[in-house]
Amino acid sequence: xxxxxxxxxxxxxxxxxxxxxxxxxxxxxxxxxxxxxxxxxxxxxxxxxxxxxxxxxxxxxxxxxxxxxxxxxxxxxxxxxxxxxxxxxxxxxxxxxxxxxxxxxxxxxxxxxxxxxxxxxxxxxxxxxxxxxxxxxxxxxxxxxxxxxxxxxxxxxxxxxxxxxxxxxxxxxxxxxxxxxxxxxxxxxxxxxxxxxxxxxxxxxxxxxxxxxxxxxxxxxxxxxxxxxxxxxxxxxxxxxxxxxxxxxxxxxxxxxxxxxxxxxxxxxxxxxxxxxxxxxxxxxxxxxxxxxxxxxxxxxxxxxxxxxxxxxxxxxxxxxxxxxxxxxxxxxxxxxxxxxxxxxxxxxxxx
Amino acid sequence: xxxxxxxxxxxxxxxxxxxxxxxxxxxxxxxxxxxxxxxxxxxxxxxxxxxxxxxxxxxxxxxxxxxxxxxxxxxxxxxxxxxxxxxxxxxxxxxxxxxxxxxxxxxxxxxxxxxxxxxxxxxxxxxxxxxxxxxxxxxxxxxxxxxxxxxxxxxxxxxxxxxxxxxxxxxxxxxxxxxxxxxxxxxxxxxxxxxxxxxxxxxxxxxxxxxxxxxxxxxxxxxxxxxxxxxxxxxxxxxxxxxxxxxxxxxxxxxxxxx
Numbered sequence: 385x386x387x388x389x390x391x392x393x394x395x396x397x398x399x400x401x402x403x404x405x406x407x408x409x410x411x412x413x414x415x416x417x418x419x420x421x422x423x424x425x426x427x428x429x430x431x432x433x434x435x436x437x438x439x440x441x442x443x444x445x446x447x448x449x450x451x452x453x454x455x456x457x458x459x460x461x462x463x464x465x466x467x468x469x470x471x472x473x474x475x476x477x478x479x480x481x482x483x484x485x486x487x488x489x490x491x492x493x494x495x496x497x498x499x500x501x502x503x504x505x506x507x508x509x510x511x512x513x514x515x516x517x518x519x520x521x522x523x524x525x526x527x528x529x530x531x532x533x534x535x536x537x538x539x540x541x542x543x544x545x546x547x548x549x550x551x552x553x554x555x556x557x558x559x560x561x562x563x564x565x566x567x568x569x570x571x572x573x574x575x576x577x578x579x580x581x582x583x584x585x586x587x588x589x590x591x592x593x594x595x596x597x598x599x600x601x602x603x604x605x606x607x608x609x610x611x612x613x614x615x616x617x618x619x620x621x622x623x624x625x626x627x628x629x630x631x632x633x634x635x636x637x638x639x640x641x642x643x644x645x646x647x648x649x650x651x652x653x654x655x656x657x658x659x660x661x662x663x664x665x666x667x668x669x670x671x672x673x674x675x676x677x678x679x680x681x682x683x684x685x686x687x688x689x690x691x692x693x694x695x696x697x698x699x700x701x702x703x704x705x706x707x708x709x710x711x712x713x714x715x716x717x718x719x720x721x722x723x724x725x726x727x728x729x730x731x732x733x734x735x736x
Numbered sequence: 737x738x739x740x741x742x743x744x745x746x747x748x749x750x751x752x753x754x755x756x757x758x759x760x761x762x763x764x765x766x767x768x769x770x771x772x773x774x775x776x777x778x779x780x781x782x783x784x785x786x787x788x789x790x791x792x793x794x795x796x797x798x799x800x801x802x803x804x805x806x807x808x809x810x811x812x813x814x815x816x817x818x819x820x821x822x823x824x825x826x827x828x829x830x831x832x833x834x835x836x837x838x839x840x841x842x843x844x845x846x847x848x849x850x851x852x853x854x855x856x857x858x859x860x861x862x863x864x865x866x867x868x869x870x871x872x873x874x875x876x877x878x879x880x881x882x883x884x885x886x887x888x889x890x891x892x893x894x895x896x897x898x899x900x901x902x903x904x905x906x907x908x909x910x911x912x913x914x915x916x917x918x919x920x921x922x923x924x925x926x927x928x929x930x931x932x933x934x935x936x937x938x939x940x941x942x943x944x945x946x947x948x949x950x951x952x953x954x955x956x957x958x959x960x961x962x963x964x965x966x967x968x969x970x971x972x973x974x975x976x977x978x979x980x981x982x983x984x985x986x987x988x989x990x991x992x993x994x995x
Contacts, residue, residue, distance in 0.1 A: 437820065437990040439987075457821055458823045460821065462821035466814055468814045468815050469818070472757035481750055484821045485747070485823060486822050529822075580907065664768070
């Protein structure tokens with residue numbers, strides 16, 4: 385599979401502050417890759433390095449096989465984090481200007497702008513000045529301008545930052561629509577929901593490097609945790625519950641099942657009912673990705689979280705497919721299998 | 737090359753439009769009108785060409801610094817990331833900023849000339865003489881603009897800016913170096929003063945075409961070869977500074993100011 389982004393041993397310092405310390409990254413064609421990380425982890429710095437706005441202190445970046453990033457920018461669409469545009473323009477003027485910079489022929493450009501304004505729902509406001517736009521509208525314009533040249537790679541930085549809930553939902557739907565057009569997408573965010581909704585694979589940027597990469601489809605299959613709010617639990621009962629397994633932990637008035645499975649939940653509830661303990665609530669807690677993310681950012685081990693109770697996607701696929709030569713397998717399935725082979729989910733410290 | 741030229745004209749036009757739409761041009765336009773009212777208003781007798789070009793030579797650099805700073809401000813914003821992500825190279829971006837600044841200064845100079853031509857025509861100044869005298873003046877405006885651009889945070893970091901400013905100060909420091917204070921130092925350490933004078937001579941070299949350019953536009957004597965040689969020197973200096981700015985801009989991290 386073609387590498388759209390290949391980053392090897394990338395480091396970047398601002399004065400004495402080391403922001404990126406040996407980032408290794410590989411994003412293949414057609415993939416939607418999410419880069420998760422807390423604020424200040426260096427996500428935007430990485431995007432600016434990919435665009436050639438910043439120079440690395442060491443390491444290597446290749447976009448679509450070339451290290452000449454200034455030339456490769458014509459194959460990249462970029463949606464910045466801050467919605468700052470030239471406020472004295474209308475969307476149509478702005479897109480026309482950018483399209484001309486890209487050298488798109490006039491007739492083709494007009495058609496393309498109409499298409500993009502329709503896609504982003506900005507047709508009705510195409511003649512309004514950008515200074516009158518809401519943040520959500522500006523972010524949709526950001527996506528329109530990024531798609532102007534129909535780029536091979538989309539770099540999206542914190543797309544829902546500063547948007548209200550409606551705006552976030554609208555934008556995620558739009559991005560999902562964009563995703564289905566087949567672009568390779570590199571999405572930087574600190575919002576887990578965006579990653580779970582949009583991405584195929586996620587890398588967690590912590591302490592200046594990709595601390596962990598996981599397959600989102602697999603993580604989605606894994607359960608999160610559940611907290612059972614109960615009446616008072618005496619010590620023998622707590623011990624009995626904790627005997628079920630290390631996934632079950634108790635305090636005086638609650639039981640946490642982490643990671644949660646229906647079987648574990650049934651056993652815990654059965655013991656509580658048998659002991660006549662009142663059950664006040666059953667609260668689903670954080671998703672598995674959230675747990676993995678939090679632990680990775682804190683530098684804690686995540687091995688136990690990555691072990692699924694159910695057969696993994698890889699195993700399911702392998703069991704379902706007879707030993708056929710890989711070239712004869714359905715292309716999508718082949719892509720999935722190859723990805724599973726080349727990107728094991730339990731890599732650490734950014735090693736590829 | 738053709739694509740780059742198209743991009744430069746497109747981007748320069750865009751910066752000029754932003755400059756107009758921002759309303760900032762009103763400040764410079766007011767200054768032009770103020771300059772006309774204070775120095776060039778009708779007084780009953782027609783003004784002389786050397787007086788007009790002396791006023792222009794003094795006022796031009798002020799306008800060049802003000803307008804270039806305003807246009808650098810428009811270019812040094814996070815909005816630039818999007819423009820640069822659209823097949824615009826750093827070189828094209830920098831040259832477009834410079835072209836937009838020069839064009840704006842020359843438009844303002846044009847307005848001043850128009851006001852003078854309409855309300856207080858210069859005696860014995862035809863279009864050819866005006867054009868010839870404007871040539872060195874325009875090249876100097878370009879030089880001031882590129883120096884302003886070079887000394888902006890967009891191009892050079894603080895340390896380098898201070899270094900270049902120190903060099904310019906040293907180049908312009910002939911009065912100080914010849915002054916009584918340094919004469920005293922010469923008695924204490926003659927080597928230091930010799931060294932300073934050598935550096936000053938070296939650095940003030942590029943100033944010669946600039947000052948001679950002003951002299952040319954005021955005197956208006958283009959009959960000898962040295963006048964044309966000076967125009968060539970001004971042009972070369974302009975290209976050299978532009979090359980220096982391009983080199984510096986190409987090698988630095990692009991971190992635009994957040995206004």
